[in-house]
Amino acid sequence: MTANNVRQIVLDIIADIAPDEDVTSIDDSKSLREQLDLDSMDFLDIVMELRKRHKVEVPQEDYPKLATLESCVSYLSPKFA
Amino acid sequence: MDDTQRIVMTGIGLTAPNGNNLEEFRQNLLACKSGIQHAEIRYMGKQAAGFCNFDEFKYQSKKLRRRGTRAGSISIYCANEALKDSGINFEAVDKSMVGVYLGITEHGNVETEEEIFQMHQNNLDWKLWSPHHNPRTVSNSPAGEVTLNLNITGPHYTLGSACAGGNVGIIQGVQQLLLGEVDLALAGGISESSQTFGIFAAFAAQGALAHHDDPTLASRPLDKNRNGIAISEGGAVYVLERLSDAKKRNAKIYCEIVGYAINSDASDFVNPNSERQVECMHKAIKRAGITVSDIDILNMHATGTGTGDVNETQAVRVAFAESSKTYVNFTKGHIGHCMGAAGALELAGNIPSFTDGVVHPGMNVTELDPECVVKNLVINEPKLIGNVNYILNNSFGMLGINSALIVKKYS
Numbered sequence: 001m002t003a004n005n006v007r008q009i010v011l012d013i014i015a016d017i018a019p020d021e022d023v024t025s026i027d028d029s030k031s032l033r034e035q036l037d038l039d040s041m042d043f044l045d046i047v048m049e050l051r052k053r054h055k056v057e058v059p060q061e062d063y064p065k066l067a068t069l070e071s072c073v074s075y076l077s078p079k080f081a
Numbered sequence: 082m083d084d085t086q087r088i089v090m091t092g093i094g095l096t097a098p099n100g101n102n103l104e105e106f107r108q109n110l111l112a113c114k115s116g117i118q119h120a121e122i123r124y125m126g127k128q129a130a131g132f133c134n135f136d137e138f139k140y141q142s143k144k145l146r147r148r149g150t151r152a153g154s155i156s157i158y159c160a161n162e163a164l165k166d167s168g169i170n171f172e173a174v175d176k177s178m179v180g181v182y183l184g185i186t187e188h189g190n191v192e193t194e195e196e197i198f199q200m201h202q203n204n205l206d207w208k209l210w211s212p213h214h215n216p217r218t219v220s221n222s223p224a225g226e227v228t229l230n231l232n233i234t235g236p237h238y239t240l241g242s243a244c245a246g247g248n249v250g251i252i253q254g255v256q257q258l259l260l261g262e263v264d265l266a267l268a269g270g271i272s273e274s275s276q277t278f279g280i281f282a283a284f285a286a287q288g289a290l291a292h293h294d295d296p297t298l299a300s301r302p303l304d305k306n307r308n309g310i311a312i313s314e315g316g317a318v319y320v321l322e323r324l325s326d327a328k329k330r331n332a333k334i335y336c337e338i339v340g341y342a343i344n345s346d347a348s349d350f351v352n353p354n355s356e357r358q359v360e361c362m363h364k365a366i367k368r369a370g371i372t373v374s375d376i377d378i379l380n381m382h383a384t385g386t387g388t389g390d391v392n393e394t395q396a397v398r399v400a401f402a403e404s405s406k407t408y409v410n411f412t413k414g415h416i417g418h419c420m421g422a423a424g425a426l427e428l429a430g431n432i433p434s435f436t437d438g439v440v441h442p443g444m445n446v447t448e449l450d451p452e453c454v455v456k457n458l459v460i461n462e463p464k465l466i467g468n469v470n471y472i473l474n475n476s477f478g479m480l481g482i483n484s485a486l487i488v489k490k491y492s
Binding site: 017020037041045052 | 142143148199206208209211212213
């Protein structure tokens with residue numbers, strides 16, 4: 001799976017979790033929480049959806065690696081390999 | 082009586098299976114327009130049920146709707162509509178003196194069933210259980226969602242009172258205003274019951290789930306061939322204020338709440354007790370300082386079950402034996418049983434009678450059950466009776482909870 005595919009997977013999940021937000025203009029290098037109205041419960045939802053939709057597990061200690069779209073792609077790509 | 086000790090209704094917000102505001106609801110009650118349809122219920126297939134089609138996003142963001150519950154969404158819609166209807170400048174209101182009191186039949190079944198369903202769809206992976214489950218299912222949840230939505234910092238809670246919930250929520254609002262705990266109450270009842278399969282399955286197991294090839298005929302209280310309850314969702318929330326406050330802001334006043342009572346059968350888990358129902362109605366009438374003959378309209382709880390309707394009509398015959406002018410109707414033929422919302426919604430449907438002098442009919446009675454005969458029963462067609470001063474609203478529930486609420490035309 002390409003990095004772009006992984007990026008799209010994460011974007012699709014964020015779009016479902018934060019349906020009022022425009023996810024098309026996200027800066028990949030900036031913190032997601034700074035750009036979108038996301039709180040800690042939303043990040044739990046992201047982790048939950050990764051598990052439900054793609055059987056990808058994110059242990060609690062790795063949650064900080066989901067801070068930006070860029071770091072999401074870097075962290076998750078090997079798990080989708 | 083001192084105006085600070087008189088409680089009035091100054092705003093109504095509602096959603097029912099046949100209407101999303103009072104005007105639409107009333108018109109459809111008068112026109113005998115049913116809100117019951119056939120819907121696919123999980124595991125069970127096609128069932129007669131009532132669903133509301135209000136705009137969930139009129140007052141709530143998509144994100145918060147997703148995070149909350151259907152019951153919360155109904156509550157938020159009704160509370161906002163009630164405030165809008167009241168004409169109050171809510172921005173200027175001291176939010177710490179606003180209370181939210183919502184009657185519920187049950188809460189959390191929808192969310193719990195969904196989590197279990199999803200877990201079974203995913204090889205019993207319990208780690209998929211949502212972190213939102215607890216805040217969604219705590220029993221104050223629907224009222225709490227209203228406070229989050231409207232930035233209300235006064236008290237909020239729900240009143241678990243089975244299908245008497247709508248009346249009980251209003252009564253709680255009245256009592257808290259009289260105690261001086263709040264200056265404004267958002268009070269009523271709500272239900273998301275038709276979103277869960279469990280309630281359908283349980284009534285089916287009891288042999289008390291309404292069915293008919295034409296879903297609009299499924300709910301037929303007092304009819305000889307009635308076969309049970311059509312399960313519905315809905316909500317009605319009222320703005321309640323002390324008369325002194327309502328006068329100060331020159332508010333439109335729908336009516337005054339002058340009597341109420343809640344009692345218990347102490348006799349059975351599900352079967353009603355007509356003696357206790359009579360006591361409840363008489364207690365409310367006594368509190369109002371009137372006699373049975375003063376009641377112009379009595380809205381029966383009348384769910385459409387075999388024993389429930391017989392018990393209640395027996396209670397009404399006894400309670401109103403000395404009244405020749407009380408007209409009797411019911412609402413569940415139109416909208417099914419809106420559970421925790423039933424009492425509050427059914428009261429709302431009758432309140433316009435204070436101004437138009439018309440009693441809306443109970444619908445779907447093709448052949449009146451001889452055991453359900455009561456004086457002055459209004460069925461299938463509206464009846465113009467002229468001046469209406471008092472309305473009594475019955476609402477009863479499982480475990481033997483009875484409630485009666487009396488409202489008076491404001492003058």
